[in-house]
Amino acid sequence: MLNSVIVVDDEAPIREAVEQWLTLSGFTVQVFSRAEACLAQLPDAFPGVILSDVRMPGMDGLQLLAELQAKDRDLPVILLTGHGDVPMAVDAMRDGAYDFLEKPFTPERLLGSLRRALEKRALVLDNRTLHEQADHRSRLDATLLGMSPTMQTLRRQVLDLSPLPVNVLIRGETGSGKEMVARCLHDFGSRADKPFVAVNCAAIPEPLFEAELFGHESGAFTGAQGKRVGKLEFAHGGTVFLDEIESMPLAQQVKLLRVIQERRIERLGSNQSIEIDVRIIAATKPDLLDEARAGRFREDLAYRLNIAELRLPPLRDRREDIPMLFSHFSRQAAQRLARSAPALSGAQLSHLLSHDWPGNVRELANAAERQVLGLDNPAAEALAGGQSLVAQQEAFEAHCIRSALQRHRGDIKAVMNELQVPRRTLNEKMQRHGLVREDFLAEGNSPR
Template identity: 80%
Template sequence: MLNSVIVVDDEASIRTAVEQWLSLSGFQVQLCSRAEDCLAQLPMHFPGVILSDVRMPGMDGMELLQRLQALDADLPVILLTGHGDVPMAVEAMRSGAYDFLEKPFSPQSLLNSLQRALEKRRLVLENRRLHEQADLKARLDDTLLGVSQGLQTLRRQVLDLASLPVNVLIRGETGSGKERVARCLHDFGPRASKPFVALNCAAIPEQLFEAELFGHESGAFTGAQGKRIGKLEFANGGTVFLDEIESMPLAQQAKLLRVIQEQKLERLGSNQSITVDLRIIAATKPDLLDEARAGRFREDLAYRLNVAELRLTPLRDRREDIPLLFDHFARSTAERLDRRFNPLDGAQLGRLLSHDWPGNVRELANAAERHVLGLDGTWTEVSASGQSLAAQQEAFEAQCLRAALTRHQGDIKAVLNELQLPRRTLNEKMQRHGLLREDFLKGD
């Protein structure tokens, strides 16, 4: 809370008096009799102010100030001084202390100083939060590539959900990037430093499923040599990604439901419950409730997994993302293989946009790699994708506009000259395709 104050003073009477004044004024007060205790208890990004005496046994207020500044140079520290310590306190302010109060001080002078310091702290923390959000957004833009409205919405949803302690269900076709989205939910949230464990439920034989998920003790079954930690236990503190969750055997669904409800599991061959802290992200192509109605999936587990749902748009429905993704995959391949990358010409780009991409992003990445190797596949042939000519023209037009804006870094005059368009026509087309000049300016 932004009304928190840590009071550090070796005199119990001073601590008690200050606590009474501040508590009556609505502050959250924490008392420390030693500077060392303050440092040990100080949380990261403490949303408040440190109020410290200067002269104390052990570490004094001046050394505490230096230690606090090393941790957070913007943390406000107000020093309480005796009359003879005023020159020292003035020097401390030059070194970064926010203020000093000479004893004896009035409650009102203390409150005034604290309120100013807390307002400064509020602004600093808000500025940090905005910078962190901007950095996260930039990183996510580089990870989940795309300019379509669907991708922009997905990135906003991922940023919103990444920090929340809720299970997420990802719906999408094969190759649409479900594991990458799951990884972003982990990497951009508070569990990022903990394990991310991915498991494809369709790839595990049913007889091995329980041991894979929950682990086993030595001798739990024939061939169980020694103790083995299961995937769920290994991911403790982090995230478990269960791809193709609809393929999980019903018996294991019941055990997974218990883990989600109780945050506890038991290894095969053991009666001891192990507490785990897990976030479950599941992915599926079919609707789990439809699977439940057909008797292939537990309805209660479906609801537990689907606290929040993300739906991934197939590539054929966001064709404006295809050129950007193709270019990214092709350049990455060329760099990795030390090969030259020849950008697509207009005819190739048109065929790229007309292909239906049933394998979605995975198929597109493969096509880009083959292009770099000179082994272009089916997309280079005229494709009867079923998409109307008007839709293909719209996607091609959007890509041409985006490429010109990128080349000229948002210089509208240069774009007008290159494309030979009237200003009003360009404005209308940019608006229709959701293109903003600000997104192409140098340094953005």
């Protein structure tokens, strides 16, 4: 339960008495002699109650109430009044004050009002958190597309990890969306309003790597014209995304490890140590520990980067998401190119589902754009993969069953009715395609 109280009163004896009562009663108390000081130091979404005198020099209690209402209409404010101020305090309650206490008041009266106000504040903040979480889920569903169980798990992991101050390692094949996941970890966390700096470690020539990451002073090396802030320093307060981290030169791995440990950097050509606050999100295709055993990566750095790991499934392992993704990319391309998005036939969809998509989501997006441009037929594109007719039919059948199981959340009877197949046939096909009913169950569903 919340227990924070701010007391604003210009009379020191009252401030001290109230602070003593509340502290002995288990509250966390902060006191101010002037309303202006309270406003200047009040944090956003303050998790508590404001207790303020009405008559004070400078900004009075009513003006403070108005300022607080402008910042947060749900913040409880209890006014302390003299006898002559009661009618004014009643008007203030109509304007949003939570309660008023007429001086002199008893500790019991004060404590009762505060506890009720804190209960209300707790409910308000809980509701805000729930709405914010729902908004995040909605936005994330629209960003990391897919209804396959693996994508649902990935979205939950991203929401869980995004607010935490830990380094994250993302593993996935080329084109599987590693940078997008890194961006979501940044955008849905507390660093969202700070820089997100992406660095492709494989694209930087080794002689320039240190200068790119750490910056340099003027004249630090031949051609170093003027001072330059490096990527790590520029990202202060935010996130650095190190893509293809396995390509980082070993000499720079040592320096990155030191940055992670000490949270400080030194520019090339400088002896000055600069404090930085960055979250490191790294991405890799191979297993970094395998790279370490082969002598290509530092094992201690691998462990430092892999506080939490996210694994991105290749597109071939979530074929049920292909129709949704292809449609999404087609609409995007059509809007950008001012063209219409052609509809897919059943045969074209079957071909899309049978292709292995070695380039993953990136390859699928390119195929959708080519289709909108009329440069490629997605059916021909998939056929080029050499899949037999039987393999394509099998892939399409698996997609249909997966989609039905997903829509009905594992309700076998509903799937049988939709697909119009007997239970024994459905069971055989699910077993052949490696589909397990439990993977699609909604919480609380009982077996059928």
